[in-house]
Amino acid sequence: MFGYTLRRLLGIVPVLLILLTVSFFVVRLAPGGPFAAARALPARTRAELKRLYGLDRPLGVQYLDYLDALAHGNLGPSYSMRDDTVAQLIGAGLPVSATLGAAALALGVALGVALGVGAALNPGAVLDRLLTLFAALTLALPSFVTGPLLALAFGLWLHWLPVAGWRPDAPRYLILPAVTLALPLAASLARLMRASLLEVLQASYVRTARARGLGRARVLWHHALRPALVPVVGYLGPAATYLVTGSLVVETVFELPGTGRYLVQGAIDRDYTLVMGMVLVYGLLTLLANLAADLAHAWLDPRVRHEPL
Amino acid sequence: MSSTPPAGELLSAPEGLLSIEALRVRFPGTNAPALEDVSLAVGRGECLGVVGESGAGKSLTFLAAFGLLPAGAEVSGRARLGTTELLGLTERALDRIRGRRVGLVFQDPMSSLTPHLTVGAQVAEVLRRHLGLGARAARTRAGELLERVRLGDAGRRMRQYPHELSGGMRQRVMIAIALACEPQLLIADEPTTALDVTLQAQLLALLAQIKREQHMALVLITHDFGAVAGLADRVAVMRAGRVIESGTAAQVFGAPRETYTRELLRAAGEPPGVPAAPSAPAGAAVLEVSDLEVRFAHGTGLLRRRLFTALESVSLELAGGQALGIVGESGCGKSTLTRAALRLVRARGGRVVWLGRDVSALAPRYLRHLRRDLQLIFQDPLASLDPHLTVERLVGEPLEIHLSALPPAERLARTRSMLERVGLEPALYGRRPHELSGGQCQRVGIARAMILAPRLLVCDEPLSALDVRAQRQIRLLLEELRGEQGTSLLFVSHDLALVRRLCERALVLYRGRMVELGPSAALFERPLHPYTRELIEAIALADPALQPARLAKVALGEPPAPLASPGGCAFRARCPHATAVCAEQRPPWVSAGPGRWVACHHFGQWADGML
Numbered sequence: 045m046f047g048y049t050l051r052r053l054l055g056i057v058p059v060l061l062i063l064l065t066v067s068f069f070v071v072r073l074a075p076g077g078p079f080a081a082a083r084a085l086p087a088r089t090r091a092e093l094k095r096l097y098g099l100d101r102p103l104g105v106q107y108l109d110y111l112d113a114l115a116h117g118n119l120g121p122s123y124s125m126r127d128d129t130v131a132q133l134i135g136a137g138l139p140v141s142a143t144l145g146a147a148a149l150a151l152g153v154a155l156g157v158a159l160g161v162g163a164a165l166n167p168g169a170v171l172d173r174l175l176t177l178f179a180a181l182t183l184a185l186p187s188f189v190t191g192p193l194l195a196l197a198f199g200l201w202l203h204w205l206p207v208a209g210w211r212p213d214a215p216r217y218l219i220l221p222a223v224t225l226a227l228p229l230a231a232s233l234a235r236l237m238r239a240s241l242l243e244v245l246q247a248s249y250v251r252t253a254r255a256r257g258l259g260r261a262r263v264l265w266h267h268a269l270r271p272a273l274v275p276v277v278g279y280l281g282p283a284a285t286y287l288v289t290g291s292l293v294v295e296t297v298f299e300l301p302g303t304g305r306y307l308v309q310g311a312i313d314r315d316y317t318l319v320m321g322m323v324l325v326y327g328l329l330t331l332l333a334n335l336a337a338d339l340a341h342a343w344l345d346p347r348v349r350h351e352p353l
Numbered sequence: 354m355s356s357t358p359p360a361g362e363l364l365s366a367p368e369g370l371l372s373i374e375a376l377r378v379r380f381p382g383t384n385a386p387a388l389e390d391v392s393l394a395v396g397r398g399e400c401l402g403v404v405g406e407s408g409a410g411k412s413l414t415f416l417a418a419f420g421l422l423p424a425g426a427e428v429s430g431r432a433r434l435g436t437t438e439l440l441g442l443t444e445r446a447l448d449r450i451r452g453r454r455v456g457l458v459f460q461d462p463m464s465s466l467t468p469h470l471t472v473g474a475q476v477a478e479v480l481r482r483h484l485g486l487g488a489r490a491a492r493t494r495a496g497e498l499l500e501r502v503r504l505g506d507a508g509r510r511m512r513q514y515p516h517e518l519s520g521g522m523r524q525r526v527m528i529a530i531a532l533a534c535e536p537q538l539l540i541a542d543e544p545t546t547a548l549d550v551t552l553q554a555q556l557l558a559l560l561a562q563i564k565r566e567q568h569m570a571l572v573l574i575t576h577d578f579g580a581v582a583g584l585a586d587r588v589a590v591m592r593a594g595r596v597i598e599s600g601t602a603a604q605v606f607g608a609p610r611e612t613y614t615r616e617l618l619r620a621a622g623e624p625p626g627v628p629a630a631p632s633a634p635a636g637a638a639v640l641e642v643s644d645l646e647v648r649f650a651h652g653t654g655l656l657r658r659r660l661f662t663a664l665e666s667v668s669l670e671l672a673g674g675q676a677l678g679i680v681g682e683s684g685c686g687k688s689t690l691t692r693a694a695l696r697l698v699r700a701r702g703g704r705v706v707w708l709g710r711d712v713s714a715l716a717p718r719y720l721r722h723l724r725r726d727l728q729l730i731f732q733d734p735l736a737s738l739d740p741h742l743t744v745e746r747l748v749g750e751p752l753e754i755h756l757s758a759l760p761p762a763e764r765l766a767r768t769r770s771m772l773e774r775v776g777l778e779p780a781l782y783g784r785r786p787h788e789l790s791g792g793q794c795q796r797v798g799i800a801r802a803m804i805l806a807p808r809l810l811v812c813d814e815p816l817s818a819l820d821v822r823a824q825r826q827i828r829l830l831l832e833e834l835r836g837e838q839g840t841s842l843l844f845v846s847h848d849l850a851l852v853r854r855l856c857e858r859a860l861v862l863y864r865g866r867m868v869e870l871g872p873s874a875a876l877f878e879r880p881l882h883p884y885t886r887e888l889i890e891a892i893a894l895a896d897p898a899l900q901p902a903r904l905a906k907v908a909l910g911e912p913p914a915p916l917a918s919p920g921g922c923a924f925r926a927r928c929p930h931a932t933a934v935c936a937e938q939r940p941p942w943v944s945a946g947p948g949r950w951v952a953c954h955h956f957g958q959w960a961d962g963m964l
């Protein structure tokens with residue numbers, strides 16, 4: 045297992061490199077440039093700036109320069125927020141975004157699995173029908189609708205929770221954004237969990253376990269649940285991608301100082317280095333999430349542990 | 354002749370342990386009940402064999418009695434275990450009976466063990482639950498139980514997961530779990546189906562021994578009359594959800610009342626006679642294989658790639674109009690041999706000659722038109738047929754491909770006559786494979802293969818997925834077609850009795866090597882190789898007068914793992930006659946009488962007068 049993990053970790057490097065290379069050229073293909081937005085700048089100053097950041101050099105050279113800096117742990121300066129380096133910006137925003145993502149993930153998984161199991165145990169009963177309704181609603185409404193709705197209900201009417209903003213020492217500010225982000229995830233996972241558990245409950249080994257008189261609870265927890273979790277865990281990769289894109293919206297809606305706005309703003313401002321930094325961070329997170337999902341799969345199912353990869 | 358036995362006939366069994374009366378099961382959304390008026394009884398310490406074809410309701414009866422049917426099934430009637438009425442019992446009350454007073458073993462050990470729990474944990478779990486043992490005591494007892502069912506190397510096996518065990522081993526584990534709490538009754542549902550003949554015999558012998566020693570009652574659900582003959586005191590025959598006949602084993606086997614029972618018995622117990630097909634004067638060789646060697650790579654990756662030798666120096670020759678059977682346990686290379694001979698897998702070495710033409714080095718595209726004369730039919734008829742095509746299209750397709758010059762009317766006429774020839778009703782011509790029974794599918798497969806009048810028909814376990822009666826019909830069909838068209842037959846099977854009926858000659862393979870070749874009748878009567886003899890002894894005869902005694906002689910344990918070291922005789926770990934030479938030198942392939950060949954150092958010394 046250790047060797048497998050190591051090999052997979054090493055395998056991340058080339059994937060990231062490809063991702064960075066493609067992004068590097070794609071952002072530069074888009075019309076406009078880093079200082080095009082600031083119209084007030086005289087042409088001479090702009091040329092000066094370009095030279096300063098090495099943007100006047102051939103693309104290939106710029107690419108190699110970037111990789112060289114990256115290899116030394118330098119993500120470069122931000123073109124649009126000139127007081128900060130990209131690393132500083134990420135360092136400031138990432139804790140907020142990571143906390144949000146982790147909270148949403150935990151909430152989504154817990155809620156999704158619990159709902160899915162509950163629905164599968166009594167298909168057609170109240171809980172099962174509630175799940176269908178819940179899934180239809182949350183999956184149909186985008187988070188820029190659910191977010192404000194929740195803020196309206198719990199913030200403006202009930203005054204339980206802050207409507208927006210962020211204070212590092214007050215987790216209350218995180219609750220609504222995390223719930224908004226978690227709801228669609230919970231709905232997808234619950235549906236997956238329900239279908240998968242219903243299928244596992246039909247499996248021959250579950251019937252055999254029942255035939256051994258082990259009791260309903262034991263059969264469910266010890267024999268059926270783990271195999272039923274396999275598709276749920278398999279969904280964690282796509283879920284990570286969802287969390288990354290979803291957090292962009294949610295951070296905007298709730299005015300969180302996370303990294304999401306950098307990606308959007310960076311792309312609008314043609315802040316090449318900032319965009320690349322964000323691609324690196326989110327790419328790495330997504331790849332790690334996929335690896336975690338595969339490792340969890342191996343833990344759930346001993347049959348995949350022995351397949352060399 | 355009445356179609357149901359007089360009610361209560363079985364209840365006269367002494368000391369009734371389980372009695373089922375007028376059991377009826379209906380599934381929601383269906384009109385006809387799945388079970389109707391089923392009455393059965395099992396006395397203490399006795400064995401009831403429940404036989405019938407698939408779908409007859411054999412398993413359903415016992416699943417219903419112990420509350421294991423899917424929710425929604427309507428069950429009525431009575432089922433008593435001792436003095437407890439089972440139907441209508443709460444899940445909780447049933448859980449004190451299942452696994453405790455009654456052990457159940459289901460077919461298909463592949464999927465009946467929970468994949469993510471170790472074998473030891475699954476045995477221990479039952480002990481902790483029902484007997485209240487502590488973790489440590491349960492583990493110790495689990496180890497003892499696994500030894501009791503003769504699982505070799507039980508200590509290590511306990512820590513393994515089900516997928517790391519072979520099918521036979523898994524079935525032993527299932528039996529150990531079912532026996533863990535020393536139940537009064539064991540219900541074994543097709544416990545040996547899908548296993549090799551030798552493993553089948555070993556497991557049945559084990560069940561017989563345990564039943565005797567623990568004075569445990571046993572219900573053996575099976576379609577195999579041979580298995581029943583070895584164990585059952587009484588037999589019930591089921592068909593279409595009813596018990597149509599029951600009585601003592603001697604009665605049912607000796608003087609069956611129902612025509613259906615007679616038919617089943619005839620299909621199962623036909624005395625192995627001389628092959629029915631007339632041995633046409635041997636024509637020119639249709640297939641010659643010499644020194645064939647096939648290796649497969651184990652695993653992937655560059656470093657861990659290991660080669661596994663699937664076939665080693667195999668040579669054979671099949672003359673026109675002749676039939677050759679290839680026998681051995683699963684993994685012996687028999688399917689690989691046919692595939693390599695048809696050039697469907699790549700051989701590493703050796704020569705393959707089709708109809709006098711060396712094809713070993715020909716590129717696949719040159720083989721295509723030659724393939725017309727060599728057809729293959731598979732074990733699983735459904736999986737090998739295109740699900741979208743109708744029966745008529747399926748059978749006519751080879752003509753479209755290979756004889757496209759034929760006018761469509763002529764093609765249709767040939768297709769129709771072939772369909773008729775294999776006994777498919779015109780009503781079936783428009784159906785698709787999944788709308789057919791297993792036997793009908795296999796007929797389609799045969800018609801498809803035979804429509805081109807091939808010179809050679811290769812059959813890979815064509816009957817093992819079929820019910821007894823369908824098996825017999827298909828076998829007879831193959832015999833007839835062979836007689837009419839003079840097609841040569843290469844017939845792969847793990848069932849030596851079947852090979853004997855169908856083929857003049859038989860080749861026995863063990864772990865990719867040839868161990869014996871000869872006329873099948875002679876091979877049967879006087880096997881020269883110890884492995885051949887083992888195979889013959891494992892055949893279950895559908896005769897309750899003979900089979901129990903034969904079963905009593907079968908070794909109970911897993912066959913020892915083959916020795917890894919190269920050289921010497923591959924069979925020596927299992928061989929009762931092995932000596933020092935066997936470990937040092939590979940036994941040569943030597944002639945041993947007219948048409949007979951064997952690879953054993955000591956064949957002459959022990960074979961005489963052994964059987």
Ligand code: SF4
Nearest residue numbers: 922925928935953954
């Ligand atoms: S060569 Fe030796 S070990 Fe092999 S079958 Fe013959 S007697 Fe047994």
